[in-house]
Each structure stands twice: as C-alpha cells, then as structure tokens.
Amino acid sequence: MFKHSELDSVKAWLAHPAHAAAPLHARIQRAIRHLILEGALGPGKPLPASRPLAKSLGVSRDTIEAAYAQLHAEGFIERRVGSGSFVAEMTEFAPGYRRARRDARPRAEAANLSRRGEAAFRSGGVRENLLPRPFAPGVPDTRGFPLPLWERLERQVLKETGTQALLHGDPQGAEPLRRTIADYVNLERGARATADRVLVLTSSQQAMTLCATMLLDPGEAIFMEDPAYYGARKAFDAAGLDCVPVRVDHQGIAVEPILAEPRRARAVYLTPSHQFPTGATLALDRRLALIEWAAGQQAWIIEDDYDSEFHYAGKPTACVQGLDPHDRTIYIGTFTKSLFPGLRIGYVVLPPQLVQPMTVARTLLDGHTASMAQLTLARFMEGGHFGAHVRSMRGIYAQRRDVLSGLVRKHLSDFVKPRVPVGGMQMPCVLTCGMSEAAALDAARRAGVDLLGLSALHAAGDGEAGLLMGFAAYTPAELEIAVRKLANALRSVKSRA
Template sequence: MANNFELDTLKIRIADPRLAALELHVRVQRALRQLILDGVLAPGCRLPATRTLSQSLGLSRDTVETAYAQLQLDGYLCRRTGSGSFVSDKIGPNLQGTRQKNGKAFMPLRPQAGSSVALSTRGANILAGGGVADQQAVKAFATGLPETRTFPVDIWERLQRQALKSHRPSVLLHGDPQGAEPLRQAIADYLNLERGARVAADQVLVLSSTRQALFLCAQVLVDAGQPILMEDPGYFGARKAFEMAQLKIVPIPVDHKGLRTDMLRADPSGANTIYVTPSHQYPTGATLALERRLELTAWAAERQGWIIEDDYDSQFHYEGLPTACVQGLDTHQRTIYLGTFSKSLYPGLRMGYMVLPHELVKPMSHARSILDGHTPQISQLTLARFLDGGHFGSHIRAMRKIYAVRREAMAHAVQRHLRGIVAAHLPPGGLQMPCLLAEGWSEPDTIRQAARVGIQLPGLSRLYARPPARGGWLLGFAALTPHEIETAIQRLAKALG
C-alpha cells in the first residue's frame, strides 16, 4: 500500500461520485474492500498503520480506524497487535477479480461470447428459444398495444383513493391467492352479462397476465414430455409457455371458420388438452363457427380433457355482436376461460384471470400461491370499483368506436400505398390486421427494410408451427391515430421502394 499507484487509486475510489451519499469511513472501507477484491491488495499484503494512512489521505485517524475495524469484522483483514493489519489469507484467488503476476495485478481472461454456462436442460432450451418481448413504447406497428392516451386516469385515481380509504390497512397485507372477492364477483357478473358465460365468483382466479395463466395450465394439467394441442398458426406467448414446461406441442390447422375440428378428431397424439382462441383467432381473426364449438366441447367431454379458451381482445368486435364464449356452451364443464385487462385497459395494469371448473380451483390456486403469492390488492379493489361503477363498459364502448375507425384507416392506407406488396385482411375484431405478402416478396427482407426507418413489422411466419406458403405481417393499429397510421404506412412504402 506504500507505493503511490495504490494510494492514488485509493484516493480516486474514495472520491467516486457514486459513493458521495455515504459516510466517509464507509467510503474508505468500500474503496479498500474493492482493492482487495480486484487483487490490487493480495492475500497477506500488509496495510499501512491507521495513523500513516490517515495522514496520507488527509483524514482523521478515527475514520481510517473505523474502516479497518469493519473490514476485519467482514473477514477481509487480519489485525495482530504489534504486527499490523494484513489482507486475510482466506481471500483466495477465486474471490478476486484479478491475479497477482510478478507483483503486479492483471485482469483474468473473460469468457468468450457464446461460451456455455451451467444451465439445466430446461434453462438451456429457454435461452435458445428466447423470451417474449413486450413493447414498452408505442411504435408502428407493434401488436397487442391498446390506446392509452385516452384512458380515464382521473377516474382511476379517484377510485384507487376510495379503495385505499375503505380497506386500509388490510390492502397493505398479503392477499388471497385466488384474488379479492369484490373483483372476482365483478368479473363473474361482467362475463355472465357480456360474454354469455356461466360463472360464479368462487370459480375466478385473479392473475397477473394471460401468460401466467398459460404457465399454470401447462404445469398443472399436462406432464413434461406429454402432448398439448394448439391452433396453427397460434399465439406466440402460449407456445413459449408450453415449451418452457417441456410439453410436446401438436399443431391443429385453422381455416376461415377457425380450428379444424375434423383434424382435432383425427389427431393420434392422445392429447387431452387444447389451447384455442375461438372468439377471435390469433392471428387470422377467424371466429370459430358454432357447430365447431359444439364439436370442441364434445371432444373434451369424450377425452375427459380440457379446453383452454383464450378470449383474447374479444370485447373489440366491429361487425355485429361478439360471439358468446365457449365456456357458456360447455355443459360438461371442461373449459378453462382466460381473460386479461391489459389489452382492454392498459398494459401496465398487469391483471388477468382464469375461470375454472370447480375441481380445478384448489389445485390452480395452490400452484399460483407458490408462483407469486397474489396480485396487489389495491389494484384489484380499484378495478372492482371500475367494473361495478360502469366505467369499464363505458371505456370499452368508447374504445370500440375508436378502434373501428383505426382499423378502416389501416386498411385504406395499405390499399393506397402498399398495393402489389401485401394484401390486407380486414379482421372482424381485434387490435391488429393480418397482411399476406405478394409473390416475390420476402418477409425477412421487408422486416429488415422497415426496421431501418424505425418501423416494427411483426412477422406472421413465427406464429406457424409449419412454415406458411406465403409470409406476411401482423400490423397493430389500436395504439395509433389515423394520421399516425397514414404517415407510418407512407414511410414503410418508401422504405420498401
């Protein structure tokens, strides 16, 4: 510690602006500790006496003594009366970021990019497959983003204050893993009235998202390595949840009437669980025909299996009334209904739910309690008031009108500026529009060209288990005004030449 290099380094580290809020003795202790961990002060190295170091640093001896005492207490120093203070021999090379070579410190070799790390097989598969990227800012043409600029924040804040005042201090404690009873009742009332469901409050499980619901279904209903059926094309997040649980995904084709129930009947895998989006198929926009809904529920009853019904953005239907959910048709009670408020209200809310057959309520609630305990109570109670007060229904009706206009604006802009490149399919509902590329156009190439001008083109191909005959895009329009849509489509057309 006697040489000027180490003293100068110590002074620089004590003066580090990131430590400015700490007391002086803590800054000295932190700086010395880092020199030890970096290998600048090697095991067995003798430190200067507290009087000597305090004079060199221009500090009081008590400050340095307090720093030394804490380092000794933490195990970094050994102090022997009459001999001095030494870096502990227990601080071996494995605990240091550098090594000593010829009396000088040098940095060890870092692992090369792409080198293997110690992960489980499951962890390695997750790393290789990638995660699910949620869009954190409004950007053309990201999918799944609702309009948030018109959300009634003032009403929400007022209801939140009321909920906090009425339920203080219980909202500050742990909540019921199944969810707050007022919200479960409000969800049941809404689904029975608006979606044609048959739900009691004790069948509702409040969650943070649809993806959490899918993860629970994968863990509770199907063993690892066993098959689960899924629409093809289908929701990317569902596929990732099932892959993470190490399930074998068996694709069932979709046509203009939704899931091919004839292919479902012909499936030889032996699977007894299927994931579907019947009200608004993702991504094609097809609505599952009534006869197929009945065939689907009959299949589940015969197999003693389960239907996972994801009622994705079903509130936003622009041509006639939304079709009633499968859960309300299922007299055999084999349907698990999934819903979310992240698309109907705002993504940052992180609130979803499951409606479960009675025999699944307890196992799913137990699994959820292990996963993350419960959803924040204040958010649940605020949402319950938002539903009960009629604000949710008003918001949905207002958004449905806005989105209908934006859907038309998207279709017209694509027709005007991208004719000959893509053909847009006008969906009867939802927050995004599927477009198929014309012959000779490459999906990856168009995505790269769009990215150069700041436009995100979600590709359709990644949603297919089997490569589609034609590539395309899934253009989100709900979060963009008609003017923003027109401007972005013009920029895209220019980028594509």
C-alpha cells in the same frame, strides 16, 4: 503505506457515482477488499496506519477505523496489537479466485440451466415494446384512458381500506374483483362463472404458464392453432410440451385432425373469439365438437379470449366455457388490452376441481396480485366505467381499422392485400409482390416502422408470407405517416431487386 496506484484505486472508489449512496467507511472497506481479492494486496501485506491513511484520503480517523473493523470482521485482515493491520493469511485462496475472475472476463460461461430453463431461455421470452410505434400489434391506446377518474377511485379505496391494502392479499384474488369479473364474463361473454371459480393473476401469460405446468407433464402433447399466438407457443414449449400444430381456416381451428387422433394430446389451445393472427371466429359446430372431445378424453380446452371486447360487426359469439357442461374448459382473460398494459391484471375462470391446485401453484410464482390495483379495478367496473371505456374504444378502434385498410389499399396495393378483421387490434396483410417477408420486415425496421411477420407465427415458420399491422394504439395521422414510410421503404427494396 499504500503505493500510489493502490491509493488512487481507493480514491476512485470514493469518487465513483455508483458508490455515492454508501457511507464513506463502507466505500473504503469495499475498495480495500477489492484490492485484496484482485491480488494487489497479498497475504501478510501491512496496511497503512489509520491516521496517515485518513490524512491521504481526507477523511476522519474514525472512518478508517470503521472500515478496518469491518474488514477484520469479514476475515480479510488481521489486527495485531502493537504491530498494526495486515492482509489475512487465509486469503491464500485468492490467486485461484482471481484466476477464475480473470478467466471469466473474456468469455461467457455456460449457465448450466435445466432442460426446462434452457427451453425458456432459447424461446427469447415475450418482450413488449416499452414505447410502441406503428404498427406494433396488440397495444391499446392508453392516451384515451380516464386517468383522473382512476386516481379518484384509487384514493377512495386507500381511504376506506387504510393500511390493510398494504398487506399481503388473497392469492386467489380480492373477492370484490373476482365477483365483478364473474358478473362481467357471464353477462358479456356468456360464461358460467362464480366468484369462487375466478383466479386473479398478473397476466394471461402467467395463466398459460400455470396451465402448461399444472395440467401436462413434459413430453405430453397439446393441440395448437397454426398459426398461433406466439406467447402461448413459447409458454408451452418452455414447459417441455409437444405442440402439435392444427391448421386454421376461415372458421377457426380445424377439428378433423383432432377427432382423427383423439388421444394424441391431452389439451387444446384456442383463441376462438378472434383467432390470432387471422381474426377468424371459431364456428359453433367446431366448438361443440371440441367440448365433446375434451369430455370423452378427459382432456382440457384452454380458451384464451384474446381481445374479445373489440368486435366491430354484431355481437361476438359466446365463449366456449359457457357452452361446456362438463367443466373441461379453462377460460383466460386479461385487462391488458381493454385498459392498459401497466395494470398487470389477468384472470382465469377455472373448473371447480382446479381452483385450489391452481391457487396454491400461483403462490409459488408471485404470491398475489397487488391489492390496490385489484380493488381500484373492482370499483371501476362496478361503477360502469369499464363498460363505458370499452364501448368508447371499440368505436375508436373500428374507425382506425377502417382508416388503416383504406391507407393500405391506397399506398401499399402493389405489395400487400389486407384481410380486414371483424374484431381485434391488428390486421393481417398478405404479401403479393414476390418480396420475401424478411426483406419487407428489414425495410420496415430501417424506416422506423414496427411489424410482425405472419410466417413466424406458423409452427415451422413456413406459413403464408405477410405482415401483421396493429392499429388500435395509433391515431389516423400516425397511421398515415407510418404507411407512407413503409410504402417508400418497400418501393426502395423493389427498385433494387
């Protein structure tokens, strides 16, 4: 019969909430297997007969027999007619196995990742706040989304498509959505797109990862805005690319360093509509210069049209892709900012020669984007609801930007100077009080305020010290509360200095 400690261990497995979903015989089988692997039951040790063990555990004899049968099938025990059940001799390997398990507990062993895997892990990934609070940047206001309308359209799609929507989808994306996206970017962004050039993905981040791995080899260079969107730099770093920083001024990325060394890199990454994080718009002469550079060098322009829907003064400048007659521009867009992050739909408008390679490559990542969401979004756009929602949110975000700039000037004028953007969902503020950026961020965190530091967005992390303050997702009242919290926190730091 089992010792008391062994019997208690089996009973603990039966009672543990984590194992509650498994059948009784499976829980008993796993408990005994655990005792064998841990060495509590050594090779040759007899196991209790099924009847007394069943009585001790308060289960039926058939349950014990089922557990023993599975242990026997897996090779953990031997069953001898007339003698009973015994721990199999082949488990002599168990001491070494147990030592490895014991040794692994106190220390974390190296993962032995590839160089690219190690780079991806070191980057820390791109983590978004599950429950954003002021002033987390790049977050839309989902409270204003017309959810009942979306649910109605989703029901219509399911009624019309039936179980077809539950099957695998086209890896390039549902044709109705690709057609609608092409119509939208042509009309609103001045693009040159057709449905057969659109690839529907789960996010702009996935698009950048595809570009990094499909267009350049590890060690090759890509020109990057400096400062730059952190998600892009992490994607290119993880792919093993050499990110060459190029300064940004009030007219966007400077083209002189690129034209001075035209062969240094095979691609350039841009956020031309609203540069992240400065908010600058790339000047037309610079757009045209980059288009000619890409054509002459057979290089690529990766255009991330970051939150281009939210422009608050006049009509936004047409996208670079629409100006490029040479088909060297890859246009990246997403519905994460304009609708809601949980939608997980982004897209790229590709040069014709890249459509098939990129589509094949995405099948190795996730196969396709969820069909129901694609078809619902297509109907949402076709009915004019997308345009109406964006126009509504544009007005709301413009008001919140103005509210935030006023609050910053009123309560934070001793610490920062705001740079009010003409578009986007966040406002950069430069530190003017001599306080370190790290101290300001730490004080904000302790006060329950989320901020992103500006200097970390520069290639060497030594750029102008400041704070990036998101405003789109937060009401004027929430912004005021957060600004007051931040002001009090910064005053506290300054008084202790």
